[in-house]
Amino acid sequence: MTPEGLSYPLGRTPSPGEAVQAAPGVLWLRMPLPMTLNHINVWALADGESWTLVDTGMQTTETAAAWQSAFSGVLCGRPVGRVICTHMHPDHIGMAGWLTRRFDCQLWITRLEYITCRMLAADTGREPPADALRFYRAAGWNEAAIEDYKARFGGFGKHIYALPDSFRRLTDGDEIEIGGRTWRAVIGRGHSPEHLCLHCPELALMISGDQVLPRITSNVSVFPTEPEADPLADWLASIGDVARRVPDDVLVLPSHNEPFKDLHARLSQLDAWHEEGLGRLREALRSPKRAIDVFDVMFRRPVGPSLLTFATGEALAHLNCLIHRRQVVREIDADGIAWYRAA
Numbered sequence: 001m002t003p004e005g006l007s008y009p010l011g012r013t014p015s016p017g018e019a020v021q022a023a024p025g026v027l028w029l030r031m032p033l034p035m036t037l038n039h040i041n042v043w044a045l046a047d048g049e050s051w052t053l054v055d056t057g058m059q060t061t062e063t064a065a066a067w068q069s070a071f072s073g074v075l076c077g078r079p080v081g082r083v084i085c086t087h088m089h090p091d092h093i094g095m096a097g098w099l100t101r102r103f104d105c106q107l108w109i110t111r112l113e114y115i116t117c118r119m120l121a122a123d124t125g126r127e128p129p130a131d132a133l134r135f136y137r138a139a140g141w142n143e144a145a146i147e148d149y150k151a152r153f154g155g156f157g158k159h160i161y162a163l164p165d166s167f168r169r170l171t172d173g174d175e176i177e178i179g180g181r182t183w184r185a186v187i188g189r190g191h192s193p194e195h196l197c198l199h200c201p202e203l204a205l206m207i208s209g210d211q212v213l214p215r216i217t218s219n220v221s222v223f224p225t226e227p228e229a230d231p232l233a234d235w236l237a238s239i240g241d242v243a244r245r246v247p248d249d250v251l252v253l254p255s256h257n258e259p260f261k262d263l264h265a266r267l268s269q270l271d272a273w274h275e276e277g278l279g280r281l282r283e284a285l286r287s288p289k290r291a292i293d294v295f296d297v298m299f300r301r302p303v304g305p306s307l308l309t310f311a312t313g314e315a316l317a318h319l320n321c322l323i324h325r326r327q328v329v330r331e332i333d334a335d336g337i338a339w340y341r342a343a
């Protein structure tokens with residue numbers, strides 16, 4: 001999607017180790033990521049004599065080095081008093097355990113994000129479960145793709161420093177005081193189970209995590225642990241909820257790409273993008289198809305092996321949404337393959 005209509009008022013982007021002031025007492029830092037999406041934005045909020053950090057980067061030696069240089073540089077040697085994570089994906093929570101132990105402070109996070117993270121991290125070292133293999137075979141994966149999945153299984157935990165063994169729970173509507181200002185928790189769903197956004201009316205800022213991104217669409221996927229889930233319905237409901245609760249005048253601080261204005265326009269674009277995808281899918285399912293057969297209807301670029309899990313999860317999110325809307329039906333054939341067709 002083109003970010004048409006959005007504006008990016010800050011003008012410059014911090015290099016690793018640098019910071020750009022997004023608002024009084026709010027610093028924008030960037031941590032490197034070892035993938036095509038090569039960065040994550042994290043935020044340091046001045047909080048008396050210490051910092052409250054929002055998100056932490058993935059566990060890599062490069063991220064640790066970037067934090068080390070930030071501590072003595074742009075963070076002026078002041079300690080971290082609290083770590084807040086928007087959600088449990090490794091690029092956000094990966095260094096939370098390292099930071100909280102180093103500064104002997106607490107992790108603040110929603111309960112479902114904390115518990116889901118512990119659950120997924122515990123997969124590291126386990127055999128790939130039969131449920132997961134059945135799930136991906138049903139989507140149409142061939143045996144080479146299944147073997148590749150088996151080899152990669154458990155990778156989640158490898159990108160996360162051991163999580164803190166306790167946490168401080170945040171829930172929807174909570175008000176947190178940071179540096180004398182009130183930040184309100186706005187929970188979103190669909191990309192992850194209980195994703196935290198933070199809205200500060202006084203500064204007209206919203207830290208949006210992966211719930212609202214300016215240039216890319218967040219992954220909304222079905223995973224083998226809950227094959228019948230309808231995360232796209234959650235996602236679309238959250239788009240409406242954020243639009244109702246957060247005014248359009250905020251500067252949005254997203255986890256990827258640059259801080260932007262025009263939140264409500266972006267939310268409308270995202271809603272339209274998914275609804276159009278659902279419409280194309282409904283058309284395509286006049287003849288029965290497997291999940292892997294709808295990739296070219298849904299995605300503009302070809303899906304290679306490295307994107308297969310994401311693409312399958314996202315295709316299933318749209319297919320399950322149409323099933324829940326009673327517009328598509330699914331039949332499982334004698335080989336365990338799921339075929340979808342318009343109802």
Ligand SMILES: [Zn+2]
Nearest residue numbers: 087089191210
């Ligand atoms: Zn994420």
